[in-house]
Amino acid sequence: MLTPHLNRLSDGELVYEGVRLADIARQFGTPTYVYSRATIVENFRAYQSAFAASKPLICYAVKANSTLSVLALLASEGAGFDIVSAGELQRVIAAGGDASKVIFSGVAKRSEEIALALSHNIHCFNVESEAELYRVNEIAIAAGKRAPIAFRINPDVDAKTHPYISTGLKSNKFGVAHLDAVRLYMLAASMRGIEVHGIECHIGSQITELSPYVDALRRLLSLVDDLSARGIHLHHIDVGGGRGITYQDETMFSMNDFAQAVEREIAGHHLDLLLEPGRSIVGDAGLLLTRVEFLKPGETKNFALVDAGMNDLIRPTLYDAYHPVTAVLARGGAPTIYDVVGPVCESGDWLARERALVLEQGDLLAVLCAGAYGMTMASNYNTRGRPCEVMVDRDEAHLIRERERFEDLIAHERIII
Ligand SMILES: Cc1ncc(COP(=O)(O)O)c(C=O)c1O
Structure with a gap:
């Protein structure tokens, strides 16, 4: 097994749950994001069972993958949702999610977004500054309501992850300073439109150690x-x-150790527990299927030029992130070392570097662990439509989002000359 539910058959072809990836490429084309329904469910239930003693409200972080079918699946499993925009709230509601299990994070919430969330009676606003507290209070008073809030505390701990995804250091823009927190809570408790509910922190992403x-x-x-x-x-x-998840050789603390450590710390405090996992629910539950357009031997490097680019999966470009890449059909013969690069006109447009692969032009590649921060970060750079998305469920493949067409890309433009 390469990632959960991804296996190689005896004829050398990759099968995801019960569906051959080559069949998905034939039916839906490439590039295509493919998700495993079983993996998403198993990842969510792993939290539920490890944390069975504290029964937390597990608010899936919508930003990791906000596709409606993914949200609907998690809603059906009982998930709550962590959102950072009105758009994400509307997605949760469109997917049948329960607004009373929604928490609203984010450093610069607009007034309309706060009003919308308030009108849906969300579970809690995670307030990240004094100015935001005043704004939430005013909007709640105007609506004749009291807004439930928690402060996001910046605990100034080093999550020991990539600087772009570290969020709990003093130098980061997130949360209120630990030193200022008591004053802010006292202020909040005195406000007519505010109901003080909780306390929150989110120290970063792709964390591999328990100690932070x-x-x-x-x-x-x-x-x-x-x-x-x-x-x-x-x-x-x-x-x-x-x-975090294992992209390459990261060793992760176990879910049980995680649960025990958290539950040990909060024991005796009479606090309900909330969690906001994103990547660890969907990251290893998805792959990006792409086709080799050309093989290009170079003087210093060999390139496998594929039809997926940085606009489809930006993590390598943005964070120098590693994604495992494997050929959909395993061929015999000596491997060549390739950089797997996309068609976008940027030298930073790469998906993988220095990978030993046996390839022919037209072969399919699977870029693994692409379920989180893949499609949600995709763009239309170079006027490329974003990929379609397919969910496999045992031996069935369901199209859950169509490939963007040219008409979609120009739909909101006006020509003025
Ligand atoms: C406030 C907040 N909560 C939860 C998450 C989800 O993080 P992850 O996908 O690493 O679990 C993020 C992601 O950056 C976040 O900003």
Whole structure:
């Protein structure tokens, strides 16, 4: 097994759950994102069973993969949702998600977005600044409501991840400073439009060590105690998301160790637990299927030029991220070292570097672990329509999003000369 439910048959072809990837390429074309329904469900249930003792509200981070079928599947499993925009809230609702299980994160929420979330009676606003607190209060008063809030605390711990996805350091834009938190909670508790509910942190993404979580939790819990002594009793603690996945050779702390560490820390505090996992629910549940257009031997490098580019999967370009790449049909013979690169006119347009592959022009490649921050970060750069998306469910493949056509790309433009 290469990633969960992805196997190679004895004839050398890759099969995802019960569907051959070559058949998906024939039916739907390439590039195509393909997801495994079983993997998404198993990843979600892994949280539920490890955290069975604390029964957390698991708010899936919509930004990781916001495709309606993915959201609908998770909603049917009982998930809540962590959103960062009105658009994500509308997606959750369109997918049949329960707004009362939605938490709203983000550093620069617009007034209309706050009003919309309030009108849907979401579970909680994760407030990230004093200015935002005032804004939420005003909008709630105008609506005749009290907005449930938690402050996102910046605990100033190093999540030991890529600088672009580290969010819990003083130098990051996220959250309110630990030192300022008590003052802000006192202020919030005095506001007519605010109901103080909880405390939150999210220290980063693709975290592979448990210790930053424990450090952050301890800093939050010291605040919980401090506030309690001042008569402010919080109802929930939200540990954020960030649990990493294995892209290459990362060793991950186990889900049980994670649950035990969190539950040990919060024991005795009488707090409901919230989690905001994204990547660890969908990351290894998806791949990007792409076709080799040309093989181009170079003086210093050999290139496999494929039909997926940085506009389809930007993680390698953006974070130097590693994705495993494997041929859909395993061929015999000596491998060649290739850089797998896309058709986009940027030298940064690469998907994988220095991979040993046996390839012929027209072969299919699977770029693995592309289920999170793949399609949600795709763009139309170079006027390329975004890929279609397919969900495999045992031996069936369902088209869950059509490939974008040229007409879609120009639909909102006006020619003025
Ligand atoms: C506030 C918040 N919660 C949750 C997540 C999900 O993180 P991950 O996909 O690493 O689990 C993010 C992602 O950056 C986030 O910003």
